[in-house]
Amino acid sequence: QTVVTQEPSLTVSPGGTVTLTCASSTGAVTSGYFPNWFQQKAGQAPRALIYSTSNKHSWTPARFSGSLLGGKAALTLSGVQPEDEAEYYCLLYYGGILVFGGGTKLTVL
C-alpha cells in the first residue's frame, strides 16, 4: 500500500518562511508524480494551490511556491500571513490513481 507522508504539524511566525514536504513510500518524488498542493481551512472545502510540482492556479497567492527538494515535493510559504493558518495536503499520481498525504497542520504564531 502506497503511503504519502507529510509533517503532522509546523509552526511559523507571521512574516516568516516555512517549507512543507511530501514524501512517497515508493522512493524519490519526481515530476512524474505531478505533485499537487491544497489548503483547507476549518469548516471549508479544500482549495487547490499548486499543480504539476510548481504551477500556480490563477487564484494562488504569489507567496506560495512549489518545488522538488531532496527527493520530496515541497510547498514553501514566504512572508506568511495569519490567514495562512490551515491544513495543507499534497497529492501524488501513481499511474492511474491519486494518493493524498496525511496533511500538515500549519500554525501561524
Added chain:
Amino acid sequence: EVQLVESGGGLVQSGGSLRLSCAASGFTFSNYWMNWVRQAPGKGLDWMANINQDGSEKSYVDSVKGRFTVSRDNTKNSVYLEMNSLRAEDTAVYYCVRGLVDTVGIDCWGQGTLVTVSS
C-alpha cells in the same frame, strides 16, 4: 463561475446503498475528468475514484473497488457515485472535484455531501 453541487448524502445502515450526484456548471463538463474525494470526520483527504471525459476510463482506490461505481452523464453535466455494501468506515463528507486539463491533478471542489453509515 465553476460550480459543483453534490447531493444524495444522508444516513444509511451498514450494508446499505446510496447514490451521490454532482451537478456541474460554469465550464464545458464533457472536456474534464471528474473525481470523488472523501474526508472522514476529523481526518484527512482520501481520493476515491475518477472517470474520464466520455466515461470509458475509470479508476478506484482499492478500498472501494467492487463496492463503488463512478459514472457520468454529459447530457446532464453530472457525475455520480453509486455506493453499495456500505460500512461504518465509509462515513465521510464526499466531494466532487474537477480534474485538470492537459495534466494530472484536480482543481475545483464542491462543498461536499455528508454520508453517515450506522452500524
